[in-house]
Structure formats: C-alpha cells, structure tokens
Amino acid sequence: MEQAGQQQQQQQQQQQQQSGGGGGGAGSQISRTAGLPLSDFLMQLEDYNPTIPDAVTAYYLNCSGFEAADGRLVRLISLAAQKFISDITNDALQHCKMRGSQQSSSKTKGKDKRFTLTMEDLTPVLAEYGITVKKPHYYI
Numbered sequence: 001m002e003q004a005g006q007q008q009q010q011q012q013q014q015q016q017q018q019s020g021g022g023g024g025g026a027g028s029q030i031s032r033t034a035g036l037p038l039s040d041f042l043m044q045l046e047d048y049n050p051t052i053p054d055a056v057t058a059y060y061l062n063c064s065g066f067e068a069a070d071g072r073l074v075r076l077i078s079l080a081a082q083k084f085i086s087d088i089t090n091d092a093l094q095h096c097k098m099r100g101s102q103q104s105s106s107k108t109k110g111k112d113k114r115f116t117l118t119m120e121d122l123t124p125v126l127a128e129y130g131i132t133v134k135k136p137h138y139y140i
Contacts, residue, residue, distance in 0.1 A: 042072050042076075045072045045075045045076060045079070046071075046072060046075075048075065048079070050075060050078040050079050050082055051078075051082050052078045052081055052082055052085075053078075054071065054074050054075055054078060056078075057074050057075075057077055057078040057081065058074050061074065061077065088122075088125055088126065088129065089117070091125040091128070092117055092121045092122050092125045093115060093117075093121075095121045095124060095125055096115050096116075096117070096118070096121040097115070099120075099121065100113075100115070119133070119135060123135075
C-alpha cells in the first residue's frame with residue numbers, strides 16, 4: 001500500500017514537471033487576463049463606502065508602520081477587515097444558534113427570537129482564527 005502511494009506521488013510530480021515545461025504561451029495569456037478583473041475591481045473600490053471608515057484604517061496602518069499613498073489600497077484593506085469581522089460574527093451567530101437549540105425554551109419561538117453576542121459564543125470562534133481571549137477573574 002505504501003508503495004502505491006509513493007508511485008502516485010511520483011506520477012503527480014512528473015505530470016507537474018511536464019505541464020510546467022510547456023512554454024510560456026499559456027502562462028502569459030493567464031497573467032494578461034488575470035490583471036483585467038483586478039483593475040476593474042480597484043476602479044469599483046473608488047465608489048464603494050466600507051463599514052470601517054478609511055480614516056480609521058489609515059490610522060491603524062500608520063500606527064503599524066504602513067503608509068499607503070493610494071486611497072484604493074486603504075479601502076481594499078478596509079474591505080478585507082470588514083470581511084474578517086463579518087466572518088467572525090457569522091460564526092459566532094452559528095455557535096449561538098447551536099447552543100440555543102440545545103437549550104431550547106418555550107419562551108421564544110418564531111420571529112421574536114433575538115440573539116445576543118456573548119463572550120461565551122465569541123471566545124471559541126476567535127480561537128479558531130488564532131485569537132486568544134481570556135476573561136478577567138473580576139470586573140471593576
């Protein structure tokens with residue numbers, strides 16, 4: 001069995017080497033067409049108003065030592081941060097719903113159900129993203 005796995009790996013490596021040595025025609029075509037959607041996307045960023053203001057993003061970029069002369073780059077980073085926060089909150093909501101389904105109560109049913117973002121839901125989600133959050137032992 002182990003020999004069969006090694007043979008498959010060798011065949012895959014040979015196929016990769018053969019496809020890589022086929023000339024620059026196809027690769028140059030891909031690189032030319034791949035640049036067009038990115039430039040269109042950057043043009044669309046000029047009209048987009050992200051949830052995180054450009055001034056906030058620029059401030060934290062400057063604090064970290066990054067200075068961007070192009071405002072579209074700051075807006076792109078704002079969009080990436082917005083996506084990151086959105087993913088975290090969506091995962092926390094799913095965690096809250098799963099926890100709520102286990103502790104189902106007859107008080108709230110249907111459309112009246114509201115969810116509250118708690119540290120109990122947020123901590124495991126942040127741990128999945130590599131962010132460690134510890135609750136203090138006491139509050140002042």
